Amino acid sequence: MSDFGRKSFTDQATDKITPESQKPTTQKLGDTASGAYDRTTGAVQPDSQKSTTQKATDSLRSGSDDASSRSKGVAQSATDTADSAARGVKDTIGSVTGNK
Template identity: 50%
Template sequence: MSDNLRKGLGDQVSEKATPQSQKSYTQVAGENLSGAADKVAGAVQPEGDKSTTQKLGDSTRSGADKGQNQGSGLLDQAKEGLNNAANTISGKTSDASKQ
């Protein structure tokens, strides 16, 4: 099985980047169907036959799937990291302005 039978990484990113509220029911259904088919294809395709980008996409999706099962998706983890970074920066800025 080759990567040309798989959903491209760019397609996956653009689907996730577009808010669900801006998609039609047919778009959502199509994305769900193609996403499920891609998961199956990724699971049965040997690692040695995958391109670097497909390996990255599969591992990222696997991490996101595990995170969603635990109640915290990859997006939530990224938001938390950005919030922590912002708090650290604002705290240091605040400390510097007191001196």
């Protein structure tokens, strides 16, 4: 059971499980808006005013958000490393062949 005005754990899980390609644009926009509202509400509402279920749901979401953020950081780092290596190879070939 979720607190008044908040998305239930089941609703949040369903939003995540359903592939974006299978959602109409209106649902994608609704998921984004309601997700942002729920995150904001969860952040400003004191834990003492949340139900046990809502505390657990907010905690799970926070962990999921952190993991997602870290994985994006790792992916960007890998992309940056690959780009840097490609530039290095291009520069080396250019200096050997005289082409820059």
